[in-house]
Amino acid sequence: xxxxxxxxxxxxNIDTDAIIPARYLNIWDxxxxxxxxxxxxxxxFVKKMKPGDIIVGGENFGCGSSREHAPIxxxxxxxxxxxxxxxxxxxxxxxxxxxxxxxESPDLWGKVKEGDxxxxxxxxxxxxxxxxxxxxxxxQPVPPFMQELIADxxxxxxxxxxxxK
Amino acid sequence: xxxxxxxKILSRHAGLAEVRPGMLINAKVDIALGNDIxxxxxIDAFRKAGGGKVFDREKVVLVADHFAPNxxxxxxxxxxxxxxxxxxxxxxxxxxxxxxxxxxxxxPEKGIVVPGDxxxxxxxxxxxxxxxxxxxxxxxxxxxxxxxxxGELWFKVPETMKFVYQGRRRPWVSGKDLILYTIGRIGVDxxxxxxxEFTGDAVAGLSMADRLTxxxxxxxxxxxxxxxxxDAVTEDYCRNRAERKYTFDTSDPDAKYHSxxxxxxxxxxxxxxxxxxxxxxxxxxxxxxxxxxxxIIGSCTNxxxxxxxxxxxxxxxxxxxxxxxxxxxxxTPAVYRQAMREGLFDIFLDAGGVVSxxxxxxxxxxxMGILAKGERSVSTTNRNFVGRMGHPGSEVYLAGPxxxxxxAVAGRLAGPEQL
Ligand code: SF4
Numbered sequence: 001x002x003x004x005x006x007x008x009x010x011x012x013n014i015d016t017d018a019i020i021p022a023r024y025l026n027i028w029d030x031x032x033x034x035x036x037x038x039x040x041x042x043x044x045f046v047k048k049m050k051p052g053d054i055i056v057g058g059e060n061f062g063c064g065s066s067r068e069h070a071p072i073x074x075x076x077x078x079x080x081x082x083x084x085x086x087x088x089x090x091x092x093x094x095x096x097x098x099x100x101x102x103x104e105s106p107d108l109w110g111k112v113k114e115g116d117x118x119x120x121x122x123x124x125x126x127x128x129x130x131x132x133x134x135x136x137x138x139x140q141p142v143p144p145f146m147q148e149l150i151a152d153x154x155x156x157x158x159x160x161x162x163x164x165k
Numbered sequence: 166x167x168x169x170x171x172x173k174i175l176s177r178h179a180g181l182a183e184v185r186p187g188m189l190i191n192a193k194v195d196i197a198l199g200n201d202i203x204x205x206x207x208i209d210a211f212r213k214a215g216g217g218k219v220f221d222r223e224k225v226v227l228v229a230d231h232f233a234p235n236x237x238x239x240x241x242x243x244x245x246x247x248x249x250x251x252x253x254x255x256x257x258x259x260x261x262x263x264x265x266x267x268x269x270x271x272x273p274e275k276g277i278v279v280p281g282d283x284x285x286x287x288x289x290x291x292x293x294x295x296x297x298x299x300x301x302x303x304x305x306x307x308x309x310x311x312x313x314x315x316g317e318l319w320f321k322v323p324e325t326m327k328f329v330y331q332g333r334r335r336p337w338v339s340g341k342d343l344i345l346y347t348i349g350r351i352g353v354d355x356x357x358x359x360x361x362e363f364t365g366d367a368v369a370g371l372s373m374a375d376r377l378t379x380x381x382x383x384x385x386x387x388x389x390x391x392x393x394x395x396d397a398v399t400e401d402y403c404r405n406r407a408e409r410k411y412t413f414d415t416s417d418p419d420a421k422y423h424s425x426x427x428x429x430x431x432x433x434x435x436x437x438x439x440x441x442x443x444x445x446x447x448x449x450x451x452x453x454x455x456x457x458x459x460x461i462i463g464s465c466t467n468x469x470x471x472x473x474x475x476x477x478x479x480x481x482x483x484x485x486x487x488x489x490x491x492x493x494x495x496x497t498p499a500v501y502r503q504a505m506r507e508g509l510f511d512i513f514l515d516a517g518g519v520v521s522x523x524x525x526x527x528x529x530x531x532x533m534g535i536l537a538k539g540e541r542s543v544s545t546t547n548r549n550f551v552g553r554m555g556h557p558g559s560e561v562y563l564a565g566p567x568x569x570x571x572x573a574v575a576g577r578l579a580g581p582e583q584l
Contacts (some may be wrong), residue, residue, distance in 0.1 A: 013442060015548075015551075017530075018550065018552070021552050022553070023531075025202045025232070026232055026236075028205050028206050040551050059354055063354065064548060064550060065548075066286075066287055066288055068203070069202075072206075086357065089357065089387070090303050090304065090305060094304075094307065097305055097308060097311075155310075155311050156210050156310060159315060
């Protein structure tokens, strides 16, 4: 897995109410949710971003409610992956379960600005900052079980595959 | 080496003699829970994966509480989707308007969750059930789909942080104040991925209502679960309501903890968490002069009869400030009936407040008390994130029922002792 895209930067403790406000939780169609992605953190986010872009977050990204609408909205908006210093646990779990690639990097946040371009190489466990020759950062290795989930295309596919065996 | 209560419950449900923090396990779930917001996505995933029947129709619990009674057409569609599924699957525990209350108040009250259980709920405040000595944690909709299908789920065994509360509580200090203070001390990610075990003399004297409030907010510190060791209070609470046999687990004396945090309860005064994080907690004497527009008393955090009694005690013989809104939301039909019988509704109405039917309502910015730009609400709920209860330019102050009631009278942040 390799992702190359433009960085959108957010701070610490970006909660799921900021990612997809509860007033839109009467929607569950992914495209409908995508239209409000990150709305209470940055009201113009959806207008500004392009598919393939990357969200870079601080500590505890995705804290708050268990709503899977949050990773769904991010994925459906076309964000390639999220890299944060750390993730809240239900968001972390949900992302793997539904197939949104996310990576932990304690150092990236301090090294990029909004609009920079980066390349995340999941297989090599590295992030490259485009345009700055020396800048390569490592990402926290993804546990083998989680890699399996992603390779199978999420938890439900993983289970159905296991059942067929 | 010994195990903590969390590790013991997990090991039993994974069929292992022992588990250690960091292990990935597959565990059986006793209860899989969803609500009108999270269940529709789970049901869709369940059907797409070819799920025919749920693994056990007695163990899948669905509650219409967030946007029910249906607040608009889209919500009505979501509730209907869940209702149709529940009827098709002949679920024994399906709760709709009239029987439904806020899920995390309803399940313990009805004895659906019992000590020693492993509960996975597609709602982050599922951690509430740790109050009765269960391992209970919030998961997502896909997890719920998987649990409904297989009766099992993967978990990473968390490390445990032990909180030791000691000393006497001051007047008007409740479980809510202890947990707001605790989150203020460790931060909103202070217990990230970890179990929070609440112990000490001061919690031994806490009612089940207070324990439910504290375990409820473990997630607000990033915790995977919050848990109390079952004791005589647990036994009293469960004896006549538990639907199934239950197990009291305890932590071994030589169990290993990530950390042990001592909290001197005598120092804690009624707390208020300022916008926009639950960790922005201050003692009531330090809040300054903050004008407030509305009080919400309810939710899975503080919508139980004990909470309503505290609010009524403060409001009795008093009237709320001019142009102020006081909205009381009993969390379940049983709480509603009990409050009505005890005459609490009269007290709230005489004070100039209103009483709503059981629902999550304004807690998550759904309906019945949404804030306009610039408005402020003090709320006995659990989250004060930007836009949580309405316009992104509004503000939520978290507090216990005593402060929410006193603030309604004063029109500014206040505790009962400031009236
Ligand atoms: S009352 Fe609030 S926190 Fe509790 S389940 Fe409902 S929306 Fe969630």
